[in-house]
Amino acid sequence: xxxxxxFSDGETFRAALxxxxxxxxGNCFEDFAEGDELEHEPGLTLTRHASETWAxxxxxxxxxxxxxxxxxERGFDEVPAHPxxxxxxVMGPTVEDLSEKGGYFLGRTNLRFHEHGxxxxxxxxxRSTVDSTATxxxxxxxxxxxxxxxxVDAETGERLLSYERTNMIPRRNPPATDxxxxxxxxxxxxxxxxxxxxxxxxxxxxxxxxYFEDFAAALATTExxxxxxxxxxxxxxxxxxxxxxxxxxxxxxxxxTAKQHHDAAVMADSPSGDLVxxxxxxxxxxxxxxxSDEATWREVGFDDERFHTFVTPGDTVYCFTHVRDARDDxxxxxxxxxxxxxxxxxxTPVYSGTRTAQIQKRSTTNAGN
Numbered sequence: 001x002x003x004x005x006x007f008s009d010g011e012t013f014r015a016a017l018x019x020x021x022x023x024x025x026g027n028c029f030e031d032f033a034e035g036d037e038l039e040h041e042p043g044l045t046l047t048r049h050a051s052e053t054w055a056x057x058x059x060x061x062x063x064x065x066x067x068x069x070x071x072x073e074r075g076f077d078e079v080p081a082h083p084x085x086x087x088x089x090v091m092g093p094t095v096e097d098l099s100e101k102g103g104y105f106l107g108r109t110n111l112r113f114h115e116h117g118x119x120x121x122x123x124x125x126x127r128s129t130v131d132s133t134a135t136x137x138x139x140x141x142x143x144x145x146x147x148x149x150x151x152v153d154a155e156t157g158e159r160l161l162s163y164e165r166t167n168m169i170p171r172r173n174p175p176a177t178d179x180x181x182x183x184x185x186x187x188x189x190x191x192x193x194x195x196x197x198x199x200x201x202x203x204x205x206x207x208x209x210x211y212f213e214d215f216a217a218a219l220a221t222t223e224x225x226x227x228x229x230x231x232x233x234x235x236x237x238x239x240x241x242x243x244x245x246x247x248x249x250x251x252x253x254x255x256x257t258a259k260q261h262h263d264a265a266v267m268a269d270s271p272s273g274d275l276v277x278x279x280x281x282x283x284x285x286x287x288x289x290x291x292s293d294e295a296t297w298r299e300v301g302f303d304d305e306r307f308h309t310f311v312t313p314g315d316t317v318y319c320f321t322h323v324r325d326a327r328d329d330x331x332x333x334x335x336x337x338x339x340x341x342x343x344x345x346x347x348t349p350v351y352s353g354t355r356t357a358q359i360q361k362r363s364t365t366n367a368g369n
Contacts, residue, residue: 026100
């Protein structure tokens, strides 16, 4: 028989709250073992509203993801889901099972699009496999887990997108420590990344336009005119200040339940002291700046993605691009490899990654007009 308690009384309620258990969400480091397979529920159905909201709020204004005529010119039958929205829609449903407990998003690599122009209305099914687990010497309260994740068409089983992701995950029973200070986010990579050479080239070269020929010509200039002591690199003018939509609404729209993005009370006592932006929003915003200065044809994939520090409401995200390679391997496009660095208003890097994309050729574009 249930007692008649006045839980609306402040003192009674606080006393009860101190005594009851919390029904927790998410998994701890100890819950993962190499080879474990997880089927995530539920899967999202990709919608035009969500795709356009994501693209619009992150300044990704490629008309192929808005207008039917532009989509047809790009080779799509209809307006498809934006690739950044697709990426977030695959990752979002994994959060409850993999990383809702918190911890640092260390990075992602081998992100590949197996199908270009995924139709809006597609329902996703997402699954992950635990690739590896490791303890962390720098943060003994956490372990390091790497997963292989793929998103498939729930109706056909067709593989749409896959990637490898690594997070720090809180331990249920942390070992005793000596009270030493923790390192920064950049110091907790599981593979002990090498220190970068800080020597910069003598000259930075900027492409003269947005087409493949412009990127290829700029790369050739670094050798022909500067003897290799140059790099094709530049910053993009636009910035985007993080607000309630980008920090909270966009991740919740993709079923990302991580409290870091919407529970301000919990985050007040965290290292960031505030809500933090979802990494894929930070990344997509930077990519939106980069894509505004190129004639993108298709996204191919991403590698070596890292998140270097927190992005909180009020921070502004900018983008720096380094062009690494250009290959003339298509009639309508060439393939370009970029390194993108997102940075904040203090010129501090917050994200970096390598991106491979097909960039339209000026010759074929002008010929079609």
